[in-house]
Amino acid sequence: MPETPIPIRSFGRTRSRTIKPMQAALIDTLLPRIALDPLSGPLDPDRLMPGAAEVWLEIGFGGGEHMAAQAAQRDEVLVLGAEPFWNGAASALRHIDEAGLANVRLYVGDARALLTALPDAALERVFILFPDPWPKLRHHKRRLIQPETVEALARTLGPGGRLRFASDWSDYIDWTLERFARSPHFRWTAERADDWRRPPADHVSTRYEEKRLGDIDPVWLEFERI
Ligand SMILES: C[S@@+](CC[C@H](N)C(=O)[O-])C[C@H]1O[C@@H](n2cnc3c(N)ncnc32)[C@H](O)[C@@H]1O
Numbered sequence: 464m465p466e467t468p469i470p471i472r473s474f475g476r477t478r479s480r481t482i483k484p485m486q487a488a489l490i491d492t493l494l495p496r497i498a499l500d501p502l503s504g505p506l507d508p509d510r511l512m513p514g515a516a517e518v519w520l521e522i523g524f525g526g527g528e529h530m531a532a533q534a535a536q537r538d539e540v541l542v543l544g545a546e547p548f549w550n551g552a553a554s555a556l557r558h559i560d561e562a563g564l565a566n567v568r569l570y571v572g573d574a575r576a577l578l579t580a581l582p583d584a585a586l587e588r589v590f591i592l593f594p595d596p597w598p599k600l601r602h603h604k605r606r607l608i609q610p611e612t613v614e615a616l617a618r619t620l621g622p623g624g625r626l627r628f629a630s631d632w633s634d635y636i637d638w639t640l641e642r643f644a645r646s647p648h649f650r651w652t653a654e655r656a657d658d659w660r661r662p663p664a665d666h667v668s669t670r671y672e673e674k675r676l677g678d679i680d681p682v683w684l685e686f687e688r689i
Contacts, residue, residue, distance in 0.1 A: 471608075585619050609642070
């Protein structure tokens with residue numbers, strides 16, 4: 464596995480209130496069965512779920528409602544999720560348990576470590592929904608979307624693979640469009656304004672989306688790996 468420097472932290476807290484007993488129990492029982500350990504070496508998606516039709520990744524899944532809903536709609540797809548916030552991971556475990564999902568694997572940690580551990584062209588789809596906006600200029604370096612992340616996504620998405628990014632912060636939308644436009648590996652698929660103004664047909668609302676904390680209505684960007 465290539466040696467990569469530890470990237471600057473792109474997330475805030477990793478714990479908040481006490482995790483509810485039912486969810487804490489799932490951390491002990493369910494998480495060990497579905498946890499990914501990208502820090503121990505390369506990951507082989509074929510071994511994680513033999514015969515999976517596709518492999519999708521959600522980066523920063525928050526409470527896991529979107530990830531679980533996508534996994535429930537497509538049980539032949541292996542859905543990987545990365546989120547360093549333990550309360551979010553605990554909530555995701557509840558969704559996975561309640562829906563009886565067998566096609567989700569979690570990494571409670573930095574998605575960039577997961578990308579490093581995945582083989583080239585391993586992924587068909589990536590979701591980055593309402594990432595931490597880090598609106599202050601001095602915090603822009605903490606934004607998840609950086610040239611190195613775009614490169615790692617280009618390596619791990621196969622040709623024709625899709626990446627969905629959503630934000631309700633206008634500056635983060637511009638920032639993301641600029642960084643993907645600079646990559647020769649991605650094409651923004653939008654053809655008309657509704658393509659970025661309206662949620663895609665298969666979208667499932669997320670907790671942060673509903674909070675409407677940004678300065679604009681949500682914008683949806685879909686990039687194709689070329
Ligand atoms: C604003 S929240 C949005 C959560 C969820 N996507 C939603 O829409 O409700 C952003 C999340 O991204 C996570 N995050 C930030 N940097 C990350 C990284 N490098 N890898 C994985 N998750 C990350 C944070 O912990 C946080 O839970």
